[in-house]
Amino acid sequence: MSTSGPVKVVVAGTGFGRVYLDAVRSAPGRYTLAGILARGSDYSRALAGALGVPCYTDPEQIPGDVAIVCVVVPSGATGGPGAEIAQRLLARGVHVLQEHPVHATEITACLRAARAGNAAYAVNTLYPNLAPVRQFIDTAARLRTQQRILCVDAACNSQVSYPLLDLLGHALGGLRPWSFTDCPPPPGQPFRLLYAELAGVPVTLRVHNQVHPEDPDNHGLLMHRVSLFCEGGVLELADTHGPVLWNARLHAPRDASGRLRLAGPGTERLDTPSTSLIDGLPTPTFHHIFAHTWPDAVVHALDALRADIDEPGGRARAGRWALDVSLAWRELATRTGVPELIRPDTPRPVALETLLGEPCEEPR
Known part of the structure; x- marks a missing residue:
């Protein structure tokens, strides 16, 4: 053929x-x-x-x-x-x-x-093949050639935990050996917390473990968020659909008296942006997605x-x-257990304009 x-x-x-x-x-x-x-x-x-x-x-x-x-x-x-x-x-x-x-x-x-x-x-x-996630994975591969990944913080909803593992495996260069330890949540907590190791790297994993039985594709509080920590900073996938961010690690030298030096010779590393946009892609609308x-x-x-x-x-x-x-x-999935069944109403959207107006009066 x-x-x-x-x-x-x-x-x-x-x-x-x-x-x-x-x-x-x-x-x-x-x-x-x-x-x-x-x-x-x-x-x-x-x-x-x-x-x-x-x-x-x-x-x-x-x-x-x-x-x-x-x-x-x-x-x-x-x-x-x-x-x-x-x-x-x-x-x-x-x-x-x-x-x-x-x-x-x-x-x-x-x-x-x-x-x-x-x-x-x-x-x-699907999700590891999205353009922003491919950018995150490619950047993670370059980062691994320079510094060791110290640990990972990741979050998802239970409906997309399968592709999260695919995503993490590609970002870390493998999955084996892996292990998961769950922490039973107190009543009322929508997230399950697990400590894991993937490819020998410590991972903190939060899984939103609630599902609407008649509408399982909706009502997740998030899709994927991932942060890879290394000595130089944090590579972050802010959302499944981007953006990809680099958060440079804050580290200021000390003078002879032990005070932090905030300016002047020897503080050149402080002249880098605290956060940089890696992918440069416009954040898409859901229609575009x-x-x-x-x-x-x-x-x-x-x-x-x-x-x-x-x-x-x-x-x-x-x-x-x-x-x-x-x-x-x-x-x-065995560690997170059966999702809690919920039947919330259709979520109300928040208009961006309402978040950019005059600050609200603080409660007294």
Whole structure:
């Protein structure tokens, strides 16, 4: 199956799969949307019709000239058949990019099917492929060549803890060895606190462990925030979608009497900004994130899978990494426990203008 020209891609799933559909259509020189695989609902059929592609209802219906199927159907981790669909396709020799989360046992089964079908397989955790996160990971790699990472502070909500581990592993250059120790929270605390070690680096991890059972994709208090500490300062991912910041470490010399020297000769290091913007990217609106930032991340994942198609040696590395992320996530999820069920109202937005006006009168 040639990958020299535009590669034919089918997307399985029309929920989050819509982001994948936008991704494939955004890169016409590299990928061609060749169909949708779904259960055959009116919505899926109408969507396929609007996009001018077939709507398949069984993996066996997908033609042999389709190179890649993006399986954006829940797997066993969330009670769906995604892993089974992936295995059937891989056994036929169809390359598969599967949306997370995926249990390690399912990944193992998919890797076996991939070897039997001589196909490439990868799990896409999406967020590490976002442009701001790629900038954070690339900067962390350069930082590690200069100084040792002393410790990490990270936070997320439980719905996106799986990709957080992928993100941290790339930022630290690996996950092994890992360990997690949980601290039972007092009543009323929405966050679970865990102490961990990843690749030998101490990590403090805070997980917002509450979920709305009928609306699990909303109501998280945050997505991802990560700070890497070293001797020279702190590299910070302020949010999943940026910005990336460098906080230089404050250190002033002392004079002969022990007083801090705040100016003059010998204080040149104090002439650096306390905080610098690393990525230089505009902070996107959520409309832009859904329409461009996330689809661009999917294209990045597709490009990595395509490289493994042409270079089979990369398939083993991708498989080992996917297993490590899933195994570490299983231990993390065990430590954090079942999320508390909440049913809050739709959150009220805060207009930025109201935060930039005259200061409010302080309470007496």
